[in-house]
Amino acid sequence: MDDILASNNKLLKIHDSFTKKSEKSINSLIKSATEYKSKMKNNGAEPNDLHDSEKELKQSVKNTLAELKEIQKDLYTNVSKLGKQVDKIGKVNLDICDENGLLEEFHDQIDVEIALHLLRSGRFDLAEVFIEESSAQLSDMVVEQFKMLFRIVSEINNNNLGLAFKWVEDNKERFEDGGMFLEFQLFKQEYLTLIQNNKVFDAYSYGKKNFTKFLNYKPKKIKNEMDYDGFKCEEDCKKATSTGYEQTKLGYLDEIRRLMGVIVYAKRLDSSPYKHYFMPSAKQILADLFTKSFCVLFGLPAEPPLTITMNAGLVALPNISKVATLKLKQQSVTNQQDLKKRKQMSDAWYNHNELSAEINLADSLCFHSVFACPVSKEQATETNPPMMMPCGHVICKESLEKLSKSNRGTSPAGKFKCPYCPQHFMEAEAKRVYF
Incomplete structure (x- = not known):
């Protein structure tokens, strides 16, 4: 999206420059033509002077056309570049992201957000029609x-x-x-x-x-x-x-x-x-x-x-769709098997706790803290949440269970040592941390 905005801004500058230079060149040409016309009406003008003026006017027309064509060429080049960048977004295969209608359960919520977006934008007539014809409850x-x-x-x-x-x-x-x-x-x-x-x-x-x-x-x-x-x-x-x-x-x-x-x-x-x-x-x-x-x-x-979601989606979906498409191409299976694979890949959006590609979003589009366990180096999830021990150190639940299990029978009362300080605790003493 940043590339598209940069290309669009560049195109606007070139268009403004083209407009100004075109107006200047054409006005100069009109002035030369007006002067030549005045000389023609002047009966006292020398034929040689008229011939020279006509020659200069023809040369001015030729130079102006050449200049305008060069500027126009640069303008069309940038228009074409911007068009190709926009087309790339349009080629994103969104079907693979919602193969089994995974977003259906959020249909009502999406309608509400669209209605609120229209209201926030001042499109009241359109918002009222949308609310009447959709499931939005406002x-x-x-x-x-x-x-x-x-x-x-x-x-x-x-x-x-x-x-x-x-x-x-x-x-x-x-x-x-x-x-x-x-x-x-x-x-x-x-x-x-x-x-x-x-x-x-x-x-x-x-x-x-x-x-x-x-x-x-x-x-x-x-x-x-x-x-x-x-x-x-x-x-x-x-x-x-x-x-x-x-x-x-x-x-x-x-x-x-x-x-x-x-x-x-x-x-x-x-x-x-x-x-x-x-x-x-x-x-x-x-x-x-x-x-x-x-x-x-x-x-x-x-x-x-809706704006935040669209901005994040414009960045994330092309990368995710590209990776998913490459995976499908690498699978040499029959049509029926291919459909099964596509279904499994679609289900992975909910069943897995990570995406198929790394997505670098701007800070303004990030809203959730990420915790990486200092022991296992894995990212915390709902099934493996961060747990804080009484000493204040935090590790993931799976690491906590492994430490507790490895010390059973060797430590009194089933206690284990914190990996970062000399204190000992029981697994039940750890509390879940919410960021």
């Missing part, structure tokens, strides 16, 4: 909440923060920090908008009135858990709602100092040390913050699960 309250979110985002992009302030006030009890972080970002945006509109005195008064309460802010205690219309928001979800909160609660004072310093440069914001506050992306960052906070607040991941 309440009207969820749909209305997403519509409210997009009204807020639209208002933020139009510099109207009233609806956003009201939403934070209505939901402040649901936030770990009482909505202080989001509220501060809204005050900050309103303050900067006043300065940008040359209302410096109003901005100073506004900042003095609204930033004061953040100087001595103390975190609030929160409830143990919260349910909202079918979405359960656990402790870790609520902590995520205060994005940047741990840093911000200590940095409100420094940030307020910087914001007040902007006033000094009110007449030359573009060349000030604070010009980043007024970049076009500032409002979009605030809108994205609201979107992520909204989703996590109601028990939804900050990033769309």
Whole structure:
């Protein structure tokens, strides 16, 4: 996928360059043709001058065409390269990944994720049709909440923060920090908008009135858990709602100092040390913050699960399909036997604890910790989980059982020695570790 994005970005740059150079060359050619036409209309023009001008115009046309053809050739080469890279993704054999309908049991869950993705994207008409025609079970309250979110985002992009302030006030009890972080970002945006509109005195008064309460802010205690219309928001979800909160609660004072310093440069914001506050992306960052906070607040991941799944699949499935296809080609069996082998390979997706190929995913696509036993060097699984001994050292269950078995009859009370310290324990004293 990274190669496709790189090729696409390169193609866009070449296209922009082609457009600019084409316009420049054609405009220059039009200018030459106009000048030649003016000379032809001028009865006092010398025949030799007209002949020279005509010769120059013909040469300009020839040079322009040659230049445009060369640029166009480079453009088509990169279009072809991008097309081939996209075709490679399309050739992935997905049937081998779901030979026996292994994903059928997740059909309802997939429908729900598709519906939520459409809602998160603001495609409400399409989402409502999909919910009606699929097995997705979403309440009207969820749909209305997403519509409210997009009204807020639209208002933020139009510099109207009233609806956003009201939403934070209505939901402040649901936030770990009482909505202080989001509220501060809204005050900050309103303050900067006043300065940008040359209302410096109003901005100073506004900042003095609204930033004061953040100087001595103390975190609030929160409830143990919260349910909202079918979405359960656990402790870790609520902590995520205060994005940047741990840093911000200590940095409100420094940030307020910087914001007040902007006033000094009110007449030359573009060349000030604070010009980043007024970049076009500032409002979009605030809108994205609201979107992520909204989703996590109601028990939804900050990033769309469907997007994460698609990104991981684009990386993983080509490699897995390639390995599986090579294995099938190496098997010289009859058609009936081949079908049996394909079934066994499909079942292996659930029966085995490892994939048929190593998949290198980006950190943003990895969500599970991996534990490797220091004794056996094997990766922990559900049937061979990590076990912690009273001394604090952790090994896998199978290694623990082997150590216990090898010391039976030689050690009093069936105890065995920890492989990393001199202490002795019984197998029953070890506890399973969950990462």
